[in-house]
Each structure stands twice: as structure tokens, then as C-alpha cells.
Amino acid sequence: MCTSIKSEESLQCKDILQLIKKLCCDILRYIIIQIHFYFDCIVDFVFGIYYDSKAKKVPAVKNDLLLESAISLAEKIRTKKVTSEEIVRTYIERCKEVNSLINAVVEDRYSDAIKEAKAVDAMIEKCKDLEKMKITLPFLGVPFTTKESNCAKGLIHSMGLLCRRNHRSEEDATTVRLLKEAGGILIAKTNIPELNLWIESRNNLYGQTNNPYNITRTVGGSSGGEGAIVAACGAPFSICSDIGGSTRMPAFFNGLFGHKPSEGLTPVAGIGLRENDYPDTMVAAGPLCKKAEDLAPFLKVLIGPNVHRLKLDKPVNVKNLKVFYQESSGDLRASKINSTMQATLIKVVQHFRELTGSATKIKIPGSEYSYKLWRYWMTRENVNFKLNITDRKYITSAKREIFNLLTGNSQLTLAAIIKLIDEDFLPQENDEWARKVTAKAKQFLEEKLGDNGVLFYPSAPFPASYHYSTYLRPFNFGYWCLFNVLRFPVCQVPLGLDKEGLPVGIQVVAAPYNDHLCFAVAKELEATFGGWVPPS
Structure with missing residues (x-):
């Protein structure tokens, strides 16, 4: 009987711990969402100062x-x-x-x-x-x-x-x-x-x-x-x-x-x-x-x-x-x-x-992994970005294009360079x-x-x-x-x-x-x- 009571108490403790863990995750999630919201407000405010008159x-x-x-x-x-x-x-x-x-x-x-x-x-x-x-x-x-x-x-x-x-x-x-x-x-x-x-x-x-x-x-x-x-x-x-x-x-x-x-x-x-x-x-x-x-x-x-x-x-x-x-x-x-x-x-x-x-x-x-999933499936497409970005003349790299950018010789936009950085430096998703x-x-x-x-x-x-x-x-x-x-x-x-x-x-x-x-x-x-x- 004592063993049964201890087992029930153990389960109750686990339930309480799970509840506390969920509550902490919800609070953290709420904080992150709010921080992101205020960040977006700041972005719009700053960009608005420059753009709204135009x-x-x-x-x-x-x-x-x-x-x-x-x-x-x-x-x-x-x-x-x-x-x-x-x-x-x-x-x-x-x-x-x-x-x-x-x-x-x-x-x-x-x-x-x-x-x-x-x-x-x-x-x-x-x-x-x-x-x-x-x-x-x-x-x-x-x-x-x-x-x-x-x-x-x-x-x-x-x-x-x-x-x-x-x-x-x-x-x-x-x-x-x-x-x-x-x-x-x-x-x-x-x-x-x-x-x-x-x-x-x-x-x-x-x-x-x-x-x-x-x-x-x-x-x-x-x-x-x-x-x-x-x-x-x-x-x-x-x-x-x-x-x-x-x-x-x-x-x-x-x-x-x-x-x-x-x-x-x-x-x-x-x-x-x-x-x-x-x-x-x-x-x-x-x-x-x-x-x-x-x-x-x-x-x-x-x-x-x-x-x-x-x-x-x-x-x-x-x-x-x-x-x-x-x-x-x-x-x-x-x-x-x-x-x-x-x-x-x-x-x-x-x-x-x-x-x-x-x-x-x-x-x-x-759905919370939408971008990560798309990023993975793009690697399965019949497309070679690092080759195509040079009109298939050679395979470029993030290091090469960053150097070109810093020396004023880049032909690419920042968006294309970010894509190269993503491919070369960031870890790929698990298959x-x-x-x-x-x-x-x-x-x-x-x-x-x-x-x-x-x-x-x-x-x-x-x-x-x-x-x-x-x-x-x-x-x-x-x-x-x-x-x-x-x-x-x-x-x-x-x-x-x-x-x-x-x-x-x-x-x-x-x-x-x-x-x-x-x-x-x-x-x-x-x-x-x-x-x-x-x-x-």
C-alpha cells in the first residue's frame, strides 16, 4: 500500500513539473512574441521617418x-x-x-x-x-x-x-x-x-x-x-x-x-x-x-x-x-x-x-518550421545557385562575393550574397x-x-x-x-x-x-x- 501511495505521489509530481514546464514555455513564448512585436514597431517607425514623405x-x-x-x-x-x-x-x-x-x-x-x-x-x-x-x-x-x-x-x-x-x-x-x-x-x-x-x-x-x-x-x-x-x-x-x-x-x-x-x-x-x-x-x-x-x-x-x-x-x-x-x-x-x-x-x-x-x-x-522545411526541399531542386549566379561560368562562394563586395567589385545585390552565406556557412536541415x-x-x-x-x-x-x-x-x-x-x-x-x-x-x-x-x-x-x- 505504501508503494502504491509513493507511486501516485511520484506521478503527481511529474504532472506538476510538466505543468510548470509548459507554463514557463508559454511565458517565454509570449515574451519572445512581444519583443518581436516591438522590434517590428521600431523598424516601421525608423523606416517611416525616411520614406513617408516620399x-x-x-x-x-x-x-x-x-x-x-x-x-x-x-x-x-x-x-x-x-x-x-x-x-x-x-x-x-x-x-x-x-x-x-x-x-x-x-x-x-x-x-x-x-x-x-x-x-x-x-x-x-x-x-x-x-x-x-x-x-x-x-x-x-x-x-x-x-x-x-x-x-x-x-x-x-x-x-x-x-x-x-x-x-x-x-x-x-x-x-x-x-x-x-x-x-x-x-x-x-x-x-x-x-x-x-x-x-x-x-x-x-x-x-x-x-x-x-x-x-x-x-x-x-x-x-x-x-x-x-x-x-x-x-x-x-x-x-x-x-x-x-x-x-x-x-x-x-x-x-x-x-x-x-x-x-x-x-x-x-x-x-x-x-x-x-x-x-x-x-x-x-x-x-x-x-x-x-x-x-x-x-x-x-x-x-x-x-x-x-x-x-x-x-x-x-x-x-x-x-x-x-x-x-x-x-x-x-x-x-x-x-x-x-x-x-x-x-x-x-x-x-x-x-x-x-x-x-x-x-x-x-x-507549420512553425515552414522556412526550415522549404530550405531543405530547395536543396532537392534541380538548381545550383552558386553556379547559376555567375551565368554558369564558375561556382562562386560566399567568401569570394563578400571580398568582392568589400573591394567594390561585386556585381550582386546584398540579397544574393545573403543567399550564398546561407548555403556556405549555416548548417543544413536533417534529412x-x-x-x-x-x-x-x-x-x-x-x-x-x-x-x-x-x-x-x-x-x-x-x-x-x-x-x-x-x-x-x-x-x-x-x-x-x-x-x-x-x-x-x-x-x-x-x-x-x-x-x-x-x-x-x-x-x-x-x-x-x-x-x-x-x-x-x-x-x-x-x-x-x-x-x-x-x-x-
Whole structure:
């Protein structure tokens, strides 16, 4: 009996110790979060002193054609309500009007685009089967842009590197070709960070791209030029790519719809320095647009023969969806979700709770390691950063580039040098740990979502921050890259502007190959809360 009492006392002591340990961890976690919060406040205050007097936004739109969706423009062209030439000229003029402020367009093909538009108008005059044209050429005569890193025949493909400043593409990237074959007219290419690997769009060749809502703020990366020019109404839609948020991040910062498709659907040949397609990759091409109705028809074009793998035409009753949400990643290194972003998530969850009858709060196991997991899986990509950054002439190193920087001979930005330091000096993630955590997170989310569930996930801790301030909070990037790691489809949905006039939004996630659920929710949120708002 004495032994039994001692055993019970021992268990009670262990329980008390566990409770004390948990309490101490919670207190420490709270302290770290608060310190990080005040650090962010100081960063914004200091950067604001320098930048706030320089704030500007792009001028107001004068032609309503610039506000329309791509499929609406295509319909007007087909039915001869307006010519392709008029639309192309209108967008070109808008590009010229805003680019001095936002520095998004780095090379144009305006003259050739106008010639192609005239040819489209001539074709339509002779066409006798407009319904067939609608199916085979869904974007006939509609202008588009693409990021500088996507190959476009005859145009610069520098990847933002000084050592590639004169390199021109001999062929189109497959996705660019597919959109051209669908009738789209390429009018320009836009700015990126070096090799697409930074969370701002800045390089030593083209300079820095500015946010059309406030030119002192970031546009994100790597499709930042695309986000800026589409939001500023210089293009109705564009082709982006996403290996760690490169479509969704600019979509969020610039108030647009941006979609990263399920894995293995979009061809990657011609994206970046990839010469061939390969299925095992986190990268995916995807649509960036102002209107939700463009998402599905645009994705159909980009995935080409893989369209049968999705259910893009399947009707979705959003009232029957299972709804889940997560309030934060849980990563202590990331900034605290601010009150505006909290309110944005809450209003979306509340709306769908009223629609569906329920909304369940969850926590993806391992989401607090989002950046670490992405960093591990990047080492499994068919990419050699230290070779590519020299245009494949030699393998460089952090020591070499730091020396070049200190002696005034560096051709790289600080972002690229930080990437080299990360690869050369910081320890790599454990292979077994990374694979185990990834598998657990993926299984958890697949089981939760099934074929009829969506997850609402924060886009970022706060809207577009000041230029260069991202150097002081790089781990916020984890909010986007997690879903590249998991290979789930995810759509960035705009939800208006905050009190400073900056875009806010939410990420909508579905299980693999249920992209149509993301689009249905995007349309519902657009109809309810307004979606994209013009910068002016």
C-alpha cells in the first residue's frame, strides 16, 4: 500500500513539473512574441521617418477598359464591340504612364504587339464561327505580360544578372507559348530579383520596382514586376511562377488574385534557367489577375494537356464545403500577425461559418518550421545557385562575393550574397527530420481537407512593408513557402485595402488537384467583399 501511495505521489509530481514546464514555455513564448512585436514597431517607425514623405501612388485610370477582366476583354474583341488594337494601345499607354513611378516594365514589344493586334482584328473580320474561336482562342487579342525570368522569343532573359544583361531567348517558355496560342498578345516583360530568389524585386540591372498603392512599399518577389504592372492596370493578366510564394506574395502585396496550382500540372521548361520539364519540383507557373473569373480559364491554358487532371468545370456549392482555418504559422521567428490581418481572417471565417454552418480552427503540424522545411526541399531542386549566379561560368562562394563586395567589385545585390552565406556557412536541415515533418503535415492536411474542404491561412503578418525592411524580417516568407513544400494548390485572394490604403487578403488552400475549390471560394469572397481595388 505504501508503494502504491509513493507511486501516485511520484506521478503527481511529474504532472506538476510538466505543468510548470509548459507554463514557463508559454511565458517565454509570449515574451519572445512581444519583443518581436516591438522590434517590428521600431523598424516601421525608423523606416517611416525616411520614406513617408516620399509616398505616392499611380494616377487614376481614365479608360474603363483597363478595369475589366481578361475574358471580358476577349468577349468584346470577338463580338467586335472593341478592337484588339484599341485594347492593346490602351494598355500600352497605361504602361507608359505608370512605369516611371513603379519601374515594373524592363523590356517592351509595343510596336510588335500593335501589329499582332491589327492581325487579330483582320482575322475576326473574316471569321464565320465565333463560338469555335471562343473555345480554341479564349484570349484572342488580349494583351498580357510576363516576368523577365520567363523565356520569350527575342526578348532579354538576364534573370536580373549583370553578367547576363545581353542574353536573349531563342524560344518561348512553354507557358508563354501556350498563352500565345490561346490568342494572347505579349506586350512586355517585368522586373524580378536575381535568379528569382528574394522577397523583393530589385537587382543591379533594372533597379527596384515600387508598389502602385504606395511607391515606398515592396511589391514582393519574385513576380513583383508582374504584381505591380497588373495592379496598376498596365496589363489585364500575366504569367508568373511560384517556388516559394513568387506568385502569391506579389498578388498579396499588390491586391490581386494569384494561384499556385497543384504539383506537376504546369510545364516548367523556359521558366528561370530550366531547359526541360520535370515533374518533381516545388515550382509551378500560375495566373495573376485582377478578377476571379479569369483564374480557371487562364489555368486551363497554362496546364495544356494536363487539364483533364483537374475538375475546373465542376460546379461547387460553397455552402457544402468543409471549412478550416489557422490563425498563424506558430514560427517564433516570424512577425506577429497584426490586427488588420487578424480582422481579415476573422471576417472571412465568419462569413463561411454563416454559409456552411461551421468553421474549424486547426494547426498544421510542423507549420512553425515552414522556412526550415522549404530550405531543405530547395536543396532537392534541380538548381545550383552558386553556379547559376555567375551565368554558369564558375561556382562562386560566399567568401569570394563578400571580398568582392568589400573591394567594390561585386556585381550582386546584398540579397544574393545573403543567399550564398546561407548555403556556405549555416548548417543544413536533417534529412530524416525534414522528410518526416513534411510527410506528417501533408497527411494531416489531406485528411482534413479531403475532396470538399478548404483552409483559410494568413497571407502574411502585415501588408506591404517599406523597401529593404524585409532584410530585418525574412522569416515572414514562411507563410507562403509552406504550401510549396506540401505541393498543395493555394490561391491568394484580395480583400480590399487597410486604413493606410494597402491591400490585404487571405490564402485559400485545397487538397491536391482540387484547385476548383480555391476558385469557387475566390469568387464568393470577391462577390462578398469586393476583391481587387484600383490603386487610385
